[in-house]
Amino acid sequence: MKRHAFVTGAGTGIGRAVALTLAREGMFVSLAGRRAGPLRDVAKEIAAQNGESIVLDSFDVTDPRAVERGVTEALAKGGEVAVLVNNAGEAPSAPFEKTGADLWNRVLGVDLTGAFHVTQALLHSIRRAGNGRIVNIASTAGLTGYPYVSAYCAAKHGLVGLTRSLALELARTDVTVNAVCPGFTETPLIDAAVETIAGKTGRSHEEARASLAGVNPQGRLVTAEEVADTVRWLVSPASKSITGQAIAVAGGEVMGG
Template sequence: MTLSGKHALITGGGTGIGLAIAKALAAEGAQVTITGRRQEVLDEVATDGMTGMAMDVRDEDDVVGKITTAVEARGPIQICVANAGLAEGRATHKTTMDFWRNMMATNLDGAFLTLREAMTSMRQTDWGRVITIASIAGVRGLPGASCYTASKHGLIGLTRAMSEEYIGTNYTFNALCPAYVDTPIITRNTENIAQRTDLSEEDARNTMIKTNRHKRLIAPEEIASAALWLCQPGSESVNGQAIEIAGGQM
């Protein structure tokens, strides 16, 4: 139980990657606060060591208030995983300002607000780990998804800048950059691709699978294992990194 007593906050913790990370941290003894927009979803998936808290990362007042409440209940946040995000492709010439602003508000503004507020209590402790869930789109351009790509590039930049702000301390900041992961997002993207093209849903899904270098979807637990390693002894010198989890070189 290497993380016994440590408070972890995970946004977007009700499904997919966030939930897998929450379970991994809780299994190591962390007290995990998972957030998402729907309280009923969080209550349904929360197991021992996990507490659900509805929070909209796009709303500054909500983020400030809810993180304050979580800290009062479970102590300073020492592990912060900024995972909440949207993943939707749209050609640049079809990208409206509403689409752009909502993507940025969720993927970048939401991460910034989460990290800023988490650091308020983390800085009162002698150890902390910050992990952002970016994407392989954060280290290269993803065709047909310029808005999403820009948001994830920005998230990696935020992570690297914060690592420099706290260099030499016991806080580390790293971004995990997965390729296509087997989550509900894949199901939604499969339907969207099929609707926009002449592809069947099976062919649309295979298009994403073939993009991964090892020709399979990545399990959420693989991302969770990487996040857990960053929170355990032996990872102290890994800081300011964009760690690609893509089944091979991209």
């Protein structure tokens, strides 16, 4: 039986790239997300490359009941989950003084508490599967600070902390837990950021995009496929000694001390 990978936020951006990459590696992929349309498009792409997947739509990581329903279906159709990629997230921007409690709670609910819900729901299965892998898609915002995204930075710092804590709890098992921390990546989230910057500053979309690319010392945006390749390595047998790490994929923007 194929190893079973479960990817949240699998319909677009990094989640889509991760799902396609793991399917090419021969895994059965559960595609979890809120919107059916994008998930079905990814499932078609996987089928076109002779891979196997299922669509788990209406999968809201902030709703424990929705998570339980999706996990139950995934286990019934794909068997024990060996690989979990917590990718679901959002990154609205606002000055701290204009960040209301609703925005704060929504971002932490999706980006941090959502990973908690899904990981807790799947951990027993991951341990039963053997050589389990948990990869949390964090961000360089989990390693440093950026203005106007205080909720996002707080959530991603929390996700890195969760990664490290759980990695130590599971260190005597065959389950590893790591975080991947992309810099500004060419995804729909970046498209939204470009729109916001252009709207608020009067700069053109090209100038706004260039300003984000300029944060990367390589002078470019990271691609979703580069992030997916990092995930592919972390879930491979070759990475069994790598756990509790927060790996920046950011062209040198953030370096460990």
